[in-house]
Amino acid sequence: MKRIDPNTQPLDTHQLITPRSGSVVIDCLLRFSENKKLITLLLLSLTPLVIYIEMIAMPNHRSFTLYVLLIILFSLMFKNVVLIGLFTLSLALLNYVSYIQHSNDYYLVMLVIEFIIYLCSGIIVSKLVVSLKEGRELHFRSIYSFLQIIQMKDHYTAVHSRHVAEHALAIAKEMNLSKEMQRDLYTGGLLHDIGKIGVPDHILLKPDRLTPGEFEEIKKHPEQGVALLQNVPYMKNQVVHDCVLYHHERYDGWGYPKGLKGKDIPLAGRILAVADTYDAVTTHRIYQSQRSPNEAKQLLQTHAGTQFDPEVVKAFIAVLKKEVPVYKAEKMKAEMKAMETVR
Incomplete structure (x- = not known):
């Protein structure tokens, strides 16, 4: 606890309050999105496992697909809509290939619908995280502005x-x-x-x-x-x-x-x-x-x-x-x- 000169020592923003949404899930999502190493590790380890489950272990199930999990992780890592779209399309095609190999009633229109659902999921998660981060930056800027006003006074x-x-x-x-x-x-x-x-x-x-x-x-x-x-x-x-x-x-x-x-x-x-x-x-x-x-x-x-x-x-x-x-x-x-x- 040494004497501080605000002109030379920046604030430790990790000690500042962050905007809380009231939802533990959303707050955890924001913190999780900042841990790029963990997200990368999860993507690398879960991708082959998910592909195995979706294409080999459970190739014909019509319920929630684990591809959505990979898309969410990818969206947290990369905020670019084009990259999210390409990744989503590749997973939708994998899912399509899996279904047509084990079923005769899977049509191309289902691929399109699936792609749209996947893409929307990825974009929503990406935009949500960006919005929360911008809110936190606005919060920090507000505190800095107050401190600047105090210093000028x-x-x-x-x-x-x-x-x-x-x-x-x-x-x-x-x-x-x-x-x-x-x-x-x-x-x-x-x-x-x-x-x-x-x-x-x-x-x-x-x-x-x-x-x-x-x-x-x-x-x-x-x-x-x-x-x-x-x-x-x-x-x-x-x-x-x-x-x-x-x-x-x-x-x-x-x-x-x-x-x-x-x-x-x-x-x-x-x-x-x-x-x-x-x-x-x-x-x-x-x-x-x-x-x-x-x-x-x-x-x-x-x-x-x-x-x-x-x-x-x-x-x-x-x-x-x-x-x-x-x-x-x-x-x-x-x-x-x-x-x-x-x-």
Whole structure:
């Protein structure tokens, strides 16, 4: 968990949430289609077996043919309609040859119908996979666009968001949360401060402490962030929304914007609260001195049960014992001074 500069280190897109269709079958199909080695192995091993079954073992059956399986595999490997058509035609001809050798009532029109059915099956599968992949790429582009907007608004917030995402992911792994939850928390960490886009610059970039009125203005950013994400179809994800909306809630109920208490705060919000605070206090700002990792760890332990969920703090402390984040204090101070940003 090292300090990240978003200008030089690209996002690990494998940690980002992917659009989920709601269907386990379709989601598995998308992941399977990306494993070209496995598809190639299946094609090479299944093709002779299927031909043997269709032409020798069961040459005259009129039910579902295993050729469809080969066409689906081929369509996942090659998206070109012409190649799919040629492969489909060759299998349809093999099927035709098999039938006419063992039956007198198989006509040419059946070959045409069979070819059309096979071809449609292959094209549908191919187009479905392409559509799902394009949707995922659109999703990634949406996240990058949000991060670019944040960076243009305030470079510190962009860097801070990357740190928080890494910390949240580490906590999730330590708590043995699901891979899906880990990815969603990572994305939520990246976008948890997206609502600060709507905060006026004279408040967000103010070089001193905020007045009570200004603080009330900046407290609106969680709800503003959720409102912004609602307009992006692929970002309608509950865990991400929980990260954005609840990362300033306190375990004792004195947080904002909803004033939730204890386990009423969604787990994503409780995790982000720890990750967010840790990075905030270990970062140099004009109005706040940078604390060491040990000081930040003591702060988390002191406020466990009041500001933070004790279980989440315990998990993060375990992470810190395994690998203390590397902080290049002088470099960070120089960067912050050059950028003249504070929040």
